[in-house]
Amino acid sequence: MSTDEALARRAQQGDREAFLALYDRYVDRVYRRICSRVPPQYAEDVTQEVFLAVFRSLQHFEHHARFSTWLYTIVNRQIADFYRRRTRHSDPTAISLTEVESELLVMPEAHERNDERALLQGIFAALPEHYQEIILMRFADGLTFNEIAGARGQSLEAVKSLYRRAIQAIRDAIGD
Amino acid sequence: MDEHTGITEELAAYTDEVLAGADPAPPPSIEGEARIVRALNRLIGPATRPDAAFRQRLRRQLVVQWEKEHTAEVSRSARGRWRMWALVAGVAAVMLVIVVSTSARGDFGADVRGTALGAGVWVTFLALGALVGGVLWWRGRRR
Numbered sequence: 001m002s003t004d005e006a007l008a009r010r011a012q013q014g015d016r017e018a019f020l021a022l023y024d025r026y027v028d029r030v031y032r033r034i035c036s037r038v039p040p041q042y043a044e045d046v047t048q049e050v051f052l053a054v055f056r057s058l059q060h061f062e063h064h065a066r067f068s069t070w071l072y073t074i075v076n077r078q079i080a081d082f083y084r085r086r087t088r089h090s091d092p093t094a095i096s097l098t099e100v101e102s103e104l105l106v107m108p109e110a111h112e113r114n115d116e117r118a119l120l121q122g123i124f125a126a127l128p129e130h131y132q133e134i135i136l137m138r139f140a141d142g143l144t145f146n147e148i149a150g151a152r153g154q155s156l157e158a159v160k161s162l163y164r165r166a167i168q169a170i171r172d173a174i175g176d
Numbered sequence: 177m178d179e180h181t182g183i184t185e186e187l188a189a190y191t192d193e194v195l196a197g198a199d200p201a202p203p204p205s206i207e208g209e210a211r212i213v214r215a216l217n218r219l220i221g222p223a224t225r226p227d228a229a230f231r232q233r234l235r236r237q238l239v240v241q242w243e244k245e246h247t248a249e250v251s252r253s254a255r256g257r258w259r260m261w262a263l264v265a266g267v268a269a270v271m272l273v274i275v276v277s278t279s280a281r282g283d284f285g286a287d288v289r290g291t292a293l294g295a296g297v298w299v300t301f302l303a304l305g306a307l308v309g310g311v312l313w314w315r316g317r318r319r
Contacts, residue, residue, distance in 0.1 A: 016242050023238060027231055032220040044230050051234060055241055120215055138191065140220045145188055157181075160188045164180060167187060167209045174212075 004067035011058055019058070022067070023051060030075055032140035036124055036132075037079050040117070049078045068141075123173040131166035138163065187213070195221060263311060267304050274300060 002010075002018075004025070010018035027047070034046045053074050061070050124132060137148045149159045186203050190210055193200045194217050202210030217223075 014246065016239070016246075019242065020235065020238065023235060027234070028225050031226040032224050035224055036220045044226055047226060047230075048234055048237070051238060052241070055238060116215055117219055120219055135216060136220070139195070139216050142195070142222060144192075157184075160184045161180070163191070164184045164187050164209070167212050170212050170216075171208050 005063055008058070008061055008067045009063065012061070019055070022054075026068075026071060027051070029141050030071070033072065033075050033136055034079060036136060036140060037121055038082060039121075042082065046078055046082050049081070050075050053078060119174070120170070123170055126173065127166065127169055130162065131169055134159065134163050134166050183209075197222075260311075264308060267308050271301060271304060 002021070004022065007018045007022050007025075011022065030050055031043060031047045034043045034050070038046050050071075054071060057074070061067065124135070127135075134148065137143045137151070138145070143151065145156060145159050145163070148154075149156045152159065154162075183205055187206050187209050190200065190202050190206060191213050194213055
């Protein structure tokens, strides 16, 4: 099986099938990553924006980074754009709020309906980035703890410990 | 050694089972964390996938975008090639007209012996050749 980077290089050289292979490989992971932060009714729209952005900027991908790292940067940018657009439409003065506050502002259901999903999304967005990333790698990307350790260049014990701290941070935030 | 090693290992093992699709009873020591794991599994676990129809629709859209982009690229390059050949043909036609008209007067070749008019013909040839060469060089650099 070709590596992501080999497929990306072929796609840059005009190989459509290589590009579609990357799409098939990543569409579920991208969608799940988006679901960690975006209300479900908008997840497909943001997924579409991500892949169109990937298509437009594929020539800018440079091979000293992993393809997945580059792709997830685009995912994060599109999620931020989604909230920027929503914040602009719901309350122009809210632009100075932090991203997390903005997310809670445009997702009042987190408070009003005590919706588990929205609450979890709000808390997740407020976690430190390394906590978010370890949870996304295990749940959204489906990597085993061993694979995560390899990807992050850490020991298995360190990865599991980081994971426990991330879960406990969510538990503390919920006040469980 | 991490004082939480036991909990860490139990939580990792429990997570592996939940993500594999099982519904195990969590050890009492991690009941609170287990609730978070199950909630995360519902939010972004393997069962969370885009609708199959959406996946296909987006795939088709990307194919259309790809074809549009690459067709435009091919037609841009074909247009460029056509312009180049038109230029070469135009220059060749001008040269041919000069050769034919000077030959008809019977003095083609007299130029090398130094008449002002004959030298002019060769200077024109050289200028046109330099023009074509310059254009080819410039286009090669742009690529």
